[in-house]
Amino acid sequence: TLPKPRQPELKTSLPGPKTAAIMERDSQHLSTSYMRPYPFVPDHGEGVWLTDVDGNTMLDFFAGIAVSTTGHAHPHVVKAVQEQITKFTHVCLTDYPQEITTSLAERMVKHVEKPGEKWRVFFGNSGAEAVEAAVKLARNHTGRSHIISTIGSFHGRTYGAITLTGSKTKYKRGFGPLLPNVSHVPYPNPFRPPLGATAETCGQAVIDHIEGLFQTIIPADEVAAIIIEPMQGEGGYIVPPADFLPKLRALCDRHGIMLIFDEVQAGMGRSGKMYSFQHFDGVQPDIITVAKGIASGMPISAMLAKESVMTWPVGSHGSTYGGNPVAAAAAHATLDLLEGVVKHPGCGDSLMHNAAQVGEFIMTELKAMQAEFPFLGDVRGAGMFIGLEFVKPDGSPDGKLRDAASMAMFERGLLNLDCGEAVIRISPPLILTREEAATGLEIMRDALRALK
Numbered sequence: 207t208l209p210k211p212r213q214p215e216l217k218t219s220l221p222g223p224k225t226a227a228i229m230e231r232d233s234q235h236l237s238t239s240y241m242r243p244y245p246f247v248p249d250h251g252e253g254v255w256l257t258d259v260d261g262n263t264m265l266d267f268f269a270g271i272a273v274s275t276t277g278h279a280h281p282h283v284v285k286a287v288q289e290q291i292t293k294f295t296h297v298c299l300t301d302y303p304q305e306i307t308t309s310l311a312e313r314m315v316k317h318v319e320k321p322g323e324k325w326r327v328f329f330g331n332s333g334a335e336a337v338e339a340a341v342k343l344a345r346n347h348t349g350r351s352h353i354i355s356t357i358g359s360f361h362g363r364t365y366g367a368i369t370l371t372g373s374k375t376k377y378k379r380g381f382g383p384l385l386p387n388v389s390h391v392p393y394p395n396p397f398r399p400p401l402g403a404t405a406e407t408c409g410q411a412v413i414d415h416i417e418g419l420f421q422t423i424i425p426a427d428e429v430a431a432i433i434i435e436p437m438q439g440e441g442g443y444i445v446p447p448a449d450f451l452p453k454l455r456a457l458c459d460r461h462g463i464m465l466i467f468d469e470v471q472a473g474m475g476r477s478g479k480m481y482s483f484q485h486f487d488g489v490q491p492d493i494i495t496v497a498k499g500i501a502s503g504m505p506i507s508a509m510l511a512k513e514s515v516m517t518w519p520v521g522s523h524g525s526t527y528g529g530n531p532v533a534a535a536a537a538h539a540t541l542d543l544l545e546g547v548v549k550h551p552g553c554g555d556s557l558m559h560n561a562a563q564v565g566e567f568i569m570t571e572l573k574a575m576q577a578e579f580p581f582l583g584d585v586r587g588a589g590m591f592i593g594l595e596f597v598k599p600d601g602s603p604d605g606k607l608r609d610a611a612s613m614a615m616f617e618r619g620l621l622n623l624d625c626g627e628a629v630i631r632i633s634p635p636l637i638l639t640r641e642e643a644a645t646g647l648e649i650m651r652d653a654l655r656a657l658k
């Protein structure tokens with residue numbers, strides 16, 4: 207059991223002079239594609255707190271986009287990284303096995319394997335790389351080429367991944383031609399049901415829509431895979447209706463299609479279970495992609511597949527840095543905390559357990575806030591994967607109000623991040639305690655009152 211991190215005072219006189227100076231240099235020398243929505247330049251972190259170069263300490267409710275699972279500079283993660291880096295930093299996993307990645311794979315498959323069903327792991331460095339690997343594997347295994355993705359999805363920014371990504375056009379404009387043979391179907395969003403359906407019927411409506419495409423436009427026997435986020439992240443932190451994923455699994459089985467679950471954002475304990483698809487009874491994909499929360503911020507990703515599916519030939523796919531041992535050490539330490547092999551003080555049995563418990567507390571509190579703030583149209587999610595959607599009086603999405611709310615929260619000391627058209631995502635480190643959550647909720651309430 208580790209010592210409880212100290213809780214500093216929130217100070218929010220932003221932006222300070224050092225922040226402004228670094229932001230100016232940043233604007234001169236870094237890629238013009240980077241967004242800079244908030245004036246914040248981190249200096250150091252501890253637990254759920256981040257302090258900037260001017261000494262302002264902020265409460266972190268976004269965890270570097272659902273990455274910093276164990277918070278900042280977790281002593282157990284730091285120790286694991288330090289120990290591995292003094293042994294060796296790199297050899298190359300494509301050519302030589304290394305025990306630390308072998309044992310990581312053994313550990314990861316335990317969370318998906320069922321009796322009589324073995325899984326294997328391919329390691330990469332980023333979410334997009336895991337997605338590329340999944341698509342290549344599905345095509346190679348099935349001998350088919352077509353991939354179906356969803357509207358509102360985000361799968362990364364490499365060529366294959368941006369083709370699959372079904373959200374903002376800025377990711378695609380001017381970058382084509384993209385990957386051929388990719389189609390997009392609606393995502394069953396119960397708050398804004400597609401295809402003229404209702405919250406209850408939108409899952410079935412999307413299934414019927416795909417079957418309709420198979421009769422008219424896309425021959426089902428040319429479809430290699432359907433890729434979907436079991437809970438949609440960048441698109442707005444959306445949870446599909448309970449019947450949808452089991453029906454999608456059955457559809458894939460009917461047509462010999464690989465089902466890929468992109469768990470890059472919602473996976474690794476964030477939803478209160480190891481994988482977000484595990485909230486849906488009996489559903490098992492053929493391929494899973496994970497990244498973000500896997501190693502507390504060290505760059506590593508994984509593509510897991512059933513052994514019966516991972517049939518690509520020796521040497522056909524690889525990555526020089528993929529499965530880097532230092533990142534793998536951080537992944538082991540992260541799993542120790544997620545599984546509860548190592549206990550984090552104040553977080554119950556495990557971080558996964560804490561994500562479920564404290565996440566439920568946050569969700570209940572936010573739902574209660576809807577009475578005071580009618581513009582909070584929807585509160586949804588699971589565990590510490592929570593979306594807060596802002597609406598106009600007519601119920602349409604209010605992106606402007608969301609932006610104002612996000613900035614008001616930031617100015618009061620809460621690091622947060624938008625997603626979708628009008629959503630603030632709440633994706634804090636999974637070590638967040640109930641008290642820290644209450645502090646964040648108080649900041650949110652105060653910020654929302656200032657908007658009225």
Ligand code: PMP
Nearest residue numbers: 332333334360361362439470471
């Ligand atoms: N898939 C999902 C579901 C994601 O949310 C993201 C990143 N937001 C990616 C893939 C791409 O990950 P990366 O940025 O590490 O390439």
